Amino acid sequence: MVPYAPTRIRTRPYHFIRALATAGHRLTVATVWNDAEERDTVQELETIGVRVLAERVHRARSAWNCLQALPTGDPLQSRYSWSPRLARRLAQIVREEPPDIVHVEHLRGARYGLALRASTEPNANRPAIVWDSVDCISGLFRRAARESRTLAVRIAATAELRRTERFEGWALSQFDHVVVTSAVDREELLQLAPRMPPVARPAPVDVVPNGVDLDYFSPPSDARDSMTLVITGKMSYHANEAAVVGFVDEIMPLVWTDVPSATLLIVGKDPSPAVLQLAERRASASGGNGSESAGRVRVTGTVPDLRPFLRRATLAVAPIQYGVGVQNKVLEALACGTPVVATPQAISALEVRSGDELIVTSSSQDLARTIVSLLRDPQRRARLAQAGREFVQRCHDWHAVASRLTSIYRDTRPH
Numbered sequence: 001m002v003p004y005a006p007t008r009i010r011t012r013p014y015h016f017i018r019a020l021a022t023a024g025h026r027l028t029v030a031t032v033w034n035d036a037e038e039r040d041t042v043q044e045l046e047t048i049g050v051r052v053l054a055e056r057v058h059r060a061r062s063a064w065n066c067l068q069a070l071p072t073g074d075p076l077q078s079r080y081s082w083s084p085r086l087a088r089r090l091a092q093i094v095r096e097e098p099p100d101i102v103h104v105e106h107l108r109g110a111r112y113g114l115a116l117r118a119s120t121e122p123n124a125n126r127p128a129i130v131w132d133s134v135d136c137i138s139g140l141f142r143r144a145a146r147e148s149r150t151l152a153v154r155i156a157a158t159a160e161l162r163r164t165e166r167f168e169g170w171a172l173s174q175f176d177h178v179v180v181t182s183a184v185d186r187e188e189l190l191q192l193a194p195r196m197p198p199v200a201r202p203a204p205v206d207v208v209p210n211g212v213d214l215d216y217f218s219p220p221s222d223a224r225d226s227m228t229l230v231i232t233g234k235m236s237y238h239a240n241e242a243a244v245v246g247f248v249d250e251i252m253p254l255v256w257t258d259v260p261s262a263t264l265l266i267v268g269k270d271p272s273p274a275v276l277q278l279a280e281r282r283a284s285a286s287g288g289n290g291s292e293s294a295g296r297v298r299v300t301g302t303v304p305d306l307r308p309f310l311r312r313a314t315l316a317v318a319p320i321q322y323g324v325g326v327q328n329k330v331l332e333a334l335a336c337g338t339p340v341v342a343t344p345q346a347i348s349a350l351e352v353r354s355g356d357e358l359i360v361t362s363s364s365q366d367l368a369r370t371i372v373s374l375l376r377d378p379q380r381r382a383r384l385a386q387a388g389r390e391f392v393q394r395c396h397d398w399h400a401v402a403s404r405l406t407s408i409y410r411d412t413r414p415h
Contacts, residue, residue: 001090002031003081003108005038006045009234009269011328012134012181012210013105019402021048028099030090030112032057032081053093055086075164077137081108091119094127101409102129107137107164110171117174128412131175132208136188138164143322144238149245150274153238168192172202177412179208179405181326182349208405209349211398212331219337219389220311227262227375229255230313230338232306232329235271235299239323247319248278248297254368259375262296267309269302276301310336314381315374318346319367326350331396334358334388339381341370357391358384 006013006029021027030053033039042054062080069079094102094116104113113129120126141164144157169192172178180186186205193202231247233240244266255262266275279297303309310316316333318340326349333340340358347360354360361370374381 001102001104001109001112002029003106003112005031005033005042007038007041011212012132015211015213015398016103016402016405017045017050018048019398020406021050023402023406025406027051028053028093030054030086030093032083032086034058053086053089055083055089057081057083073163073166075107075137075160075167077107077160077164078111078167082111087112087115091116094120099127100413102127103132103409104129104175105132106134107168107171110167114171114174128176130177130179130408130412131171131203132179133168133171133185133189134181136168136180136185136192138168138192139185139188140239140323147242147322148238149242150238153242165192172205175203177408178203178205179408180205181208181210183207184348206408208408209396209401210326210328210331211396211401212328212335212392214335214393214397217307217310217332217335219385222311224338225263225312225314227259228265228313228315229262229371230265230267230309230316230333231319232309232316232332233268235266235268235275235301239320240268241272241274242321243319244278245274246321247317250364251319251368251371252297254365255371256296258372262371262375264297265309265313266297266299267303267306268300271299271301275299306332307336310338313338315371316340317371318342320346330358331392334392337385337389339374339384340388341367341374343367351395352391356384357387 002013004010006017008014017027017029028051029045031042032055033042034057039054039056042052045052065079065082066076069076090112102113102116104110110131113131117129138161141157141161145154145161148154148157168189172189172193178189180189186207189205190202231244235241235244248264252264266278276299279299300309310333316338318327318330320327320343323345327346330340330342330346330350334357342358342360344360344362347358352358359370359374361367
């Protein structure tokens with residue numbers, strides 16, 4: 001059960017589904033869609049032999065779901081993707097054709113798993129339910145409440161934090177197994193468990209990291225630009241917005257002092273107004289069209305394919321200030337052989353070595369100095385590119401990750 005259309009952008013369910021289907025498992029995917037593009041993407045799963053149960057959850061429905069959650073004490077995320085019709089269809093399928101395993105993704109999907117558990121008898125035929133929490137969402141809210149640049153985000157995160165902590169701590173005891181993307185998220189979730197009564201013992205919690213499609217994200221055959229930085233990600237997401245605004249305001253001026261010809265590409269879906277204004281503000285501050293600085297920041301908006309931008313860039317930058325889980329943007333850049341400069345928050349879920357496979361640095365001054373140094377050192381960039389690609393081949397191949405998930409299914413399934 002995936003509480004959003006599994007597309008290449010929602011990389012975790014997208015690749016789990018394909019890897020499991022390729023391995024010969026029979027899958028039924030229950031999911032929701034919002035627009036025609038998502039509907040078509042969901043229907044494409046049938047071409048690889050996956051049975052699809054899909055219902056539309058329009059944004060107006062999601063807003064209504066959230067309003068209904070307010071008096072309950074449940075976090076808004078737990079209601080956001082709820083479709084009563086999809087829940088009924090899913091329960092019917094499970095009753096009529098009991099599966100070996102039910103896999104429920106994210107806090108947004110947890111309610112579907114809880115409804116299935118309540119609707120089936122506790123007997124030998126009831127399937128085990130694995131909850132893929134993905135990230136510890138309360139951990140994200142805790143960081144956002146402290147560190148977001150946007151007042152509205154800080155207020156919303158603070159308002160949702162206690163609800164989400166209670167729900168996540170309780171949900172740990174409601175499923176047969178729980179998986180997360182990183183050891184950091186695992187520890188943060190388990191810290192919520194002691195708040196529950198002793199009788200409500202948490203399920204086993206294991207780490208199943210994100211992978212990267214190594215055939216799809218591959219190094220370029222042509223030469224890269226010499227002075228181009230790239231930041232990728234969904235640009236309506238508050239953590240990405242905070243990262244790029246801070247980077248343009250605080251770090252790029254330091255870079256331009258030493259490398260005036262450096263350019264920055266901000267590539268990702270649905271850029272917020274604050275992100276869209278970065279290019280305009282930078283051009284305005286430097287005198288408008290025709291000035292030396294005009295055009296040095298470009299916001300692309302939604303693009304059909306990230307790879308040309310990653311393959312063209314001299315460096316990829318992940319200046320994340322707060323977040324949880326694995327940053328897929330880092331894995332994708334490394335897979336494309338693009339040298340990466342990142343903040344500690346961007347790689348906290350990765351067992352990567354700074355200085356060998358990418359460069360990790362904290363302060364604005366150090367980040368700017370590192371970028372300038374790498375822009376001037378093609379040999380070091382080449383070493384980082386090779387080591388970064390080898391790292392993702394070794395640790396984040398989707399086939400190996402899916403094999404780990406299958407092992408958890410086998411261990412969890414009733415015998």
